[in-house]
Amino acid sequence: xxxxxxxxxxxxxxxxxxxxxxxxxxxxxxxxxxxxxxxxxxxxxxxxxxxxxxxxxxxxxxxxxxxxxxxxxxxxxxxxxxxxxxxxxxxxxxxxxxxxxxxxxxxxxxxxxxxxxxxxxxxxxxxxxxxxxxxxxxxxxxxxxxxxxxxxxxxxxxxxxxxxxxxxxxxxxxxxxxxxxxxxxxxxxxxxxxxxxxxxxxxxxxxxxxxxxxxxxxxxxxxxxxxxxxxx
Amino acid sequence: xxxxxxxxxxxxxxxxxxxxxxxxxxxxxxxxxxxxxxxxxxxxxxxxxxxxxxxxxxxxxxxxxxxxxxxxxxxxxxxxxxxxxxxxxxxxxxxxxxxxxxxxxxxxxxxxxxxxxxxxxx
Numbered sequence: 001x002x003x004x005x006x007x008x009x010x011x012x013x014x015x016x017x018x019x020x021x022x023x024x025x026x027x028x029x030x031x032x033x034x035x036x037x038x039x040x041x042x043x044x045x046x047x048x049x050x051x052x053x054x055x056x057x058x059x060x061x062x063x064x065x066x067x068x069x070x071x072x073x074x075x076x077x078x079x080x081x082x083x084x085x086x087x088x089x090x091x092x093x094x095x096x097x098x099x100x101x102x103x104x105x106x107x108x109x110x111x112x113x114x115x116x117x118x119x120x121x122x123x124x125x126x127x128x129x130x131x132x133x134x135x136x137x138x139x140x141x142x143x144x145x146x147x148x149x150x151x152x153x154x155x156x157x158x159x160x161x162x163x164x165x166x167x168x169x170x171x172x173x174x175x176x177x178x179x180x181x182x183x184x185x186x187x188x189x190x191x192x193x194x195x196x197x198x199x200x201x202x203x204x205x206x207x208x209x210x211x212x213x214x215x216x217x218x219x220x221x222x223x224x225x226x227x228x229x230x231x232x
Numbered sequence: 233x234x235x236x237x238x239x240x241x242x243x244x245x246x247x248x249x250x251x252x253x254x255x256x257x258x259x260x261x262x263x264x265x266x267x268x269x270x271x272x273x274x275x276x277x278x279x280x281x282x283x284x285x286x287x288x289x290x291x292x293x294x295x296x297x298x299x300x301x302x303x304x305x306x307x308x309x310x311x312x313x314x315x316x317x318x319x320x321x322x323x324x325x326x327x328x329x330x331x332x333x334x335x336x337x338x339x340x341x342x343x344x345x346x347x348x349x350x351x352x353x354x
Contacts, residue, residue, distance in 0.1 A: 039336075045324035059340040061332050077340060170329065 005084035005158065011033045012070035012152075013091035014041040017050045018200045023093050024054050030097035034087070037078060040147065063169075067152070073167035075156070079165045086161050088154045089117075091167040092198035095153045097194040103155035106191050113186040116146075116158040116178075117153030117193035121140070132159040138175055141221055142182035146190070153193055160186055167230050169220075172213035179224040241280035247271035268316065272309045279305075 011075060013020060015209060020038065027036055040047045040060030051058040078086050087103065089095040099117055106115045120135075131150060138149040152174060156164065165183060168177040181188050186203055252269045255261035261269075279286055290298040308345060 057340065057344070059336040061336050065329060065332060069329050069333060077337045080337070080341075090255065112249055 006082055007034050007085045007087060008081070008083035009090045009100075010074040010078060010088045011036065011038045011048060012041055012067045012088075013038050013043065014064060014067075014070075014109055015043045015045045015047065016091035016201070017043065017045045017047045018199065019093045020047065020050050020091055021054060023089075023091055026093075026097045030137045031100055031187060034100075035083070037074055038091070039074040040177055041065060041067065041070040066172065067168040067169055068173035070109045071173070072165065072170075075165040075168060079161055084161065086156045088152065088156065090152045092201070094178065094196050094198050096194045096196065099191075100155070101154070102191050103153070105219065106189055107155045109159050109185055109189075112189050113157045114181060114188045115155040116148065116188060116190045117155075117197035118148035118190045119153075119193060120153055121147045121190050121192040130181050131226040134175060137221055138178045141225060142178055142188075144182065144188065146178055148190070149178060151193075151222065163230070172209070172216065175217045176220040176224060179220055183224055183227060184229050238283060245273055245277035249277065256270050256317065264321070268309070272313075275305065275309075317337055333349060 009031075011020075016023075024036060024038075027034065036056040038047075038054075038056055038058045040058060041211055042061055042064035045072065048058075048060060051060075057077075059073060074088075075086060077161075085107065089100075095117065103115045103117055106112060111185065120131075129201055131148075135146050135149045139146045158179065160178070161187065163181075164177075167180070169180055178188065249270065252266055252273055254262065255265045256263060286301050287298045289297070290301045293301065295301055295304075
């Protein structure tokens with residue numbers, strides 16, 4: 001008998017007050033059955049007021065701690081509320097809520113612990129050189145084909161939720177997340193998804209942050225496979 | 233014969249040792265972080281009292297100029313302390329992250345309960 005699990009949509013957000021109403025509206029239009037949780041990572045643009053008006057579940061803190069911390073807190077909160085499956089997507093509107101169905105369908109397979117929505121899996125016009133190089137490195141280390149190592153569009157099953165609620169990598173964590181899940185024996189699959197430009201505003205990833213993230217990823221590629229497995 | 237520099241070194245080492253102990257007494261320096269400083273101060277005091285130890289260590293290490301051993305020791309101790317402090321800082325950052333996340337979750341749970349209470353009351 002197939003177990004019906006409650007599904008939570010988790011959206012980490014930093015200064016996305018302008019985009020959140022449209023993102024939430026699209027989610028409610030496409031999947032009214034999913035509950036929505038936004039984690040406000042130290043926004044200074046009045047995101048909290050927007051969240052109160054939108055009537056979604058939310059949590060947050062006053063200073064920026066990084067998307068990894070936001071996702072970890074969201075997963076922990078969701079898992080305490082009894083959500084066995086979590087769909088994570090970005091708050092800038094680049095992910096199409098219609099693709100959630102495809103991620104969840106793949107996650108329903110028995111042997112799949114997490115599904116990544118890849119923007120480049122199906123496209124002839126692939127990612128830029130650096131992203132392609134990063135995906136190649138992550139593929140080599142995880143011994144699994146990864147076409148989009150920086151995507152923030154995930155569907156996480158019960159095993160992944162339980163593990164990541166305690167151990168989700170910090171900082172700019174997407175590439176490290178692949179390494180971590182692989183190290184701990186979780187099966188990750190990819191499905192192709194569409195990609196749009198952010199609805200408004202600019203990405204908070206500055207050149208300095210990108211450089212720091214790249215250095216961290218380089219270190220993670222060496223260190224994470226050498227770390228002991230963790231108990232969820 | 234005791235030279236002036238030896239007296240200064242002994243006084244300086246004793247003063248440093250007392251300073252560390254006083255900071256611990258006033259609870260401005262936690263006991264677990266004082267150990268390396270106390271060991272360092274005692275090592276300095278030992279080297280100041282027994283100067284021949286510096287010379288024999290230098291000779292054993294193949295260092296021609298004895299006082300270089302002191303500098304080498306200082307660099308090793310300071311590097312060890314800095315590395316240790318980085319470990320402590322990382323641990324504390326991790327704990328702060330957890331506490332911040334837990335506080336946010338608790339605040340959300342309180343909000344949920346209040347909202348439920350309001351719905352029941354209306």
